[in-house]
Amino acid sequence: MSVKIALLGFGTVASGVPFLLKENAEKIYQAAQEEIEIAKVLVRDDAEKESLLAAGHDYHFVTNVDDILSDESISIVVELMGRIEPAKTFITRALEAKKHVVTANKDLLAVHGQELTAIAKKHQVALYYEAAVAGGIPILRTLVNSLASDKVTRLLGVVNGTSNFMMTKMVEEGWSYEDALAEAQRLGFAESDPTNDVDGIDAAYKMVLLSQFAFGMAVNFEDVAHKGIRSITPEDVAMAQELGYVVKLVGSIEETASGLAAEVTPTFLPKAHPLASVNGVMNAVFVESIGIGESMYYGPGAGQKPTATSVVADIIRIARRMTEGTIGKAFNEFSRPVVLSKPEDVKHHYYFSILAPDKTGQVLRLAEIFNAENISFKQILQDGTNGELARVVVITHAVSKTQLEKVVAELEAAEEFQLVNTFKVLGE
Amino acid sequence: MSVKIALLGFGTVASGVPFLLKENAEKIYQAAQEEIEIAKVLVRDDAEKESLLAAGHDYHFVTNVDDILSDESISIVVELMGRIEPAKTFITRALEAKKHVVTANKDLLAVHGQELTAIAKKHQVALYYEAAVAGGIPILRTLVNSLASDKVTRLLGVVNGTSNFMMTKMVEEGWSYEDALAEAQRLGFAESDPTNDVDGIDAAYKMVLLSQFAFGMAVNFEDVAHKGIRSITPEDVAMAQELGYVVKLVGSIEETASGLAAEVTPTFLPKAHPLASVNGVMNAVFVESIGIGESMYYGPGAGQKPTATSVVADIIRIARRMTEGTIGKAFNEFSRPVVLSKPEDVKHHYYFSILAPDKTGQVLRLAEIFNAENISFKQILQDGTNGELARVVVITHAVSKTQLEKVVAELEAAEEFQLVNTFKVLGE
Known part of the structure; x- marks a missing residue:
């Protein structure tokens, strides 16, 4: 018997899922101990369906989410549409229909994650989202499993590929902010409205999720101060170089004597710091902890295949837990009351x-x-x-x-x- | 009810285990869903026992392993003695007594891992050893869980802290091999007979284990060619710099058209390569794969607390699986027939x-x-x-x-x- 999954959306990332399921079929079977089969794919409308069929995609495309939610043979719903709605409604309904959900939707999870986690818990189904933070870097599951024995004292992340690409151009080639933005837009790394990336909003969403996994505290997005890279001048960059630093947009979460402090802000990193050599669109999360000491997890923060790899790892985990009869465990169980640090x-x-x-x-x-x-x-x-x-x-x-x-x-x-x-x- | 564990050996790493169990008690309880209690500790002889008691260590010390193996209340045996014997015999007997085993014993696993894994399987108990490769870096579990969906094409590792410390001195400060070795010995990073570290033997053991987790192939130690750093001269290092490279001792495993090739050898790394900035005693494993693309896992390769962190993560995992009733799953399930690459x-x-x-x-x-x-x-x-x-x-x-x-x-x-x-x- 196989585990049947449905994809909501068939954009760039989603189409990476069948690639991995096919290419790594045998290894995935060994890990999941079940075949994983894409039973249905939700697309916007008949036009999209026709064009995908014409392009040779041989799936059971549906245009109404009910065709998936009411299908009892489908156990896992994979949401890859992005944005808040209708993703939020679809995920909620899927969880209520006792389907496990895998998503890469960072914005949604950063704002409504607690609510969705509670719904998953109530219906004893899984809600996994490894791909939501730093796409291809397996940071969330690593914090859950491998750092379960450790206490994180500070986490630093270069977690926005667009701004890091721009900062790399500004640092290594002396470009201005404007030139770096234009190049990022030309290459498709930045959107025409780059606000989320360059103002640190995207990175702040990720800090919200990382606070939960690394510190057990579900801080609100509003509690993560964010300041972007717009105001950085070539003079600042040159001065940083002269003083032995590299400027990057860094998200940080640290626990002080009075509580947690999270922010995203341009940061001067000493040149020898491991984060200082994370360049271009690459991401990295640097963890300081009482056990390991210093560790870093480096990889692509976005992209079709990296993101799909994290999504499929989540699917495998769910399939395996279904077989074992241990499904329903929350993705992150580490939880403490939120206490924010005093500014002093x-x-x-x-x-x-x-x-x-x-x-x-x-x-x-x-x-x-x-x-x-x-x-x-x-x-x-x-x-x-x-x-x-x-x-x-x-x-x-x-x-x-x-x-x-x-x-x-x-x-x-x-x-x-x-x-x-x-x-x-x-x-x- | 608590999960009772026994420690075999109470050296540096072992004494990091109670530190973490105490310091992170609440978080560990959330993850394991059981208290973890050190019930007994095996020491060499009465003299060691007396001196540990005198130093204020309040454990039930025993000098005969049978006191642990015959104690049915003990579920997990943690071997931290090192070397092949008596560790091998003790682990074998613990597995046969249906006790789960956690060990950091790389040499033992690289040479006898297949045999011990088979014994664990036969008795349906767990044999976990995250700490055996790159101490504090959670690389093995990450390969098992997060890269289950991916196909690794090449793995490169700076996995011997001693030789990396020496190479860092040689590269950054122009030291000779002899001076670097003397300094490593003075600081306690290198033993008086440094063979295992400087000749790449230690790194080759790690490649044996990484081959299993990353490629599913249980290659033999003899199949990992190894060449150390003894012959590297200041002239080689200077020439590398001039040509844009950094010299490090790098372990590599790659899959060619005909099969797997693993070796440990001094390697010129382009300066911009993420491994090139892994300095001092730090370790890193760089993974190239068809899904994620490039990812790197960086941290301390040894040391009391980093190693103990990995050991306790294994203990937590076993305790949790005992609660869930899913214990007995092999640490690594990815397995393919070993096919070695043709040299051409x-x-x-x-x-x-x-x-x-x-x-x-x-x-x-x-x-x-x-x-x-x-x-x-x-x-x-x-x-x-x-x-x-x-x-x-x-x-x-x-x-x-x-x-x-x-x-x-x-x-x-x-x-x-x-x-x-x-x-x-x-x-x-």
């Missing part, structure tokens, strides 16, 4: 880029402002001048979020200074 | 370092020798001279093992040339 406990080094009048005494005046907030300098550099304004770059010792806010307000209030940029710096 | 199908670029008389016509003569074996040059460099001999460095295009053997024989036979070193070069 979240401490980092920071980079400040400040334009100041090109005359003596300005550095002293700056030092006074920082000193008033008890912030000490680690490095300070005066860089070029246009005759009237000089650029002063400061890297601080540890500064709390509270101190940061105050000093930023001070600098913005000071008429003689223009605060151009403030970025986080990963200490060594 | 194993093709790589190679680096040759050759001393030649410092007179005209030598490069032509070399070209003739390579040309006779149908090997073309990708790069050729003439480097310095001591007045009589010049060093000629060649990087070839793809060369099969058969061609390599022939050209090496030719060069060794040619009176005017002295073949100093031949290393594999990872193509881009």
Whole structure:
């Protein structure tokens, strides 16, 4: 007997699923101990159905989801349509119909994951979504299984391929943000409205999911501060290089004395840090923990086959658990009450880029402002001048979020200074 | 009710186990759904027992393994003694007594793994050993679970921390092999007889295990060619740098048209390759596959807490499967008949370092020798001279093992040339 699955949607990722099921049939059978058969595929309309049939895709295409939900022979529904609706309704109905669900829908899970997980639990079915974070990197299941024995203290992720592609161009080839964006759009890595990628929203969704798996805390999307890469200038990038850093958009989650702090922000990474050499559209998740110490999981964050690989791994797991009679276990069982960190406990080094009048005494005046907030300098550099304004770059010792806010307000209030940029710096 | 375990040995790694069980108790309970209790600990003799008790270790220490094997309340035996005997006998007897076994004993598994796996299967108990390859990196379970849907085409590993520490000193600071070894010994990374580490034997053991998990083939240790780092000179390292490479001891397993080829050998890695920045005692496994494409798993290859983290993850998995009633599944189920590659199908670029008389016509003569074996040059460099001999460095295009053997024989036979070193070069 085979396990029958249905695909909702037959776009790029979905069509990678039959490729893997066929290409790796024997290995998949050994792991699942069942044949996996694509019984039905939901498409938008008759036109899409006809064009897929004409292109030689030999599946039972349906245009009404009820044809799948009411089909008792189908055990697993694989949602690969993306966006919130109708995906959310379809997944909910599938779970209610006691079908197991596999999805790669990060946006949906980041916002409605708790609700959907509760529905899955109620109906004792599985809801797996390895592909939702960093596509081809098996990070979620690794956190569940292999780090079950460990305590994660901080997680850092380069988890948005589009912005990392752009940052790589900006760092390695000195491109401007605008040129890097245009190239990413030309290559199809960035959409015409790149907001989700370049403003850190996509990465923040992933931090929401990673918080659950790595720290057992279901933080809300609103609790993940996010700041994107739009404001990064070639001068910032060059200065970072000079000071021994590489700038990347990094998502971070850390547990301080008072609770969890998650954010996405451009970050200066020391050149020798393993994340610093994650380039182009590649993703990586760097985990600091009391047991392993430091580990990193690197791979493609998107793409047809990488994403399909994670989806099929989920399908195999469900099929195997069906055979074993142990289905219904939540994908992630690690759960603690959400406690967010106090801002004064979240401490980092920071980079400040400040334009100041090109005359003596300005550095002293700056030092006074920082000193008033008890912030000490680690490095300070005066860089070029246009005759009237000089650029002063400061890297601080540890500064709390509270101190940061105050000093930023001070600098913005000071008429003689223009605060151009403030970025986080990963200490060594 | 709790799951009772026994530790065989209470050395460095073993004492990391109670640390994690205590420190992460709540999370471990959520994952295992049982308390895990160390019921007994086997030590060498009464003297060790007394000294551990005196040091405040409050366990039920025993000096006779029968006290553990005959104790029906103990379900899991954790072997952390190392070496072949008496570990092999103890594990065998534990499996026969229907106890599940967790071990980090790579040497034992690489040589007797098939036999022990068969015994575990016969008695329907688990034999897990995540810690046996690359200590803290959860590579084996990841291959089993997350890459179940994928087909690995090549695996490259920097899996010996000692030699990688030495190579890092040699590459980044220009140290000689001898100085690097002395420093590794001083820091306790290398033993007084460093053979296993520097000659690639330890890495070859790991390739034996990785062949099973990544390719489903139980190759023998004898089938993994190994060549160590002893012969690498500062000149080789400098030349590699100049040509854009970093030299590391790399284990590789690849599937060619005719079968599997596994070896451990110093390898020139392009500087941008993710493995090239794996430094010091850190390990990494780089996987090329048809689904994910390229992924890498990075972390500490040894050490008390990293290794204990993998060991405890195995214990949790067994405890959970005991609760679920699904225990007995082999750690790795992926299995295909072993078919080794023909040497003519194993093709790589190679680096040759050759001393030649410092007179005209030598490069032509070399070209003739390579040309006779149908090997073309990708790069050729003439480097310095001591007045009589010049060093000629060649990087070839793809060369099969058969061609390599022939050209090496030719060069060794040619009176005017002295073949100093031949290393594999990872193509881009």
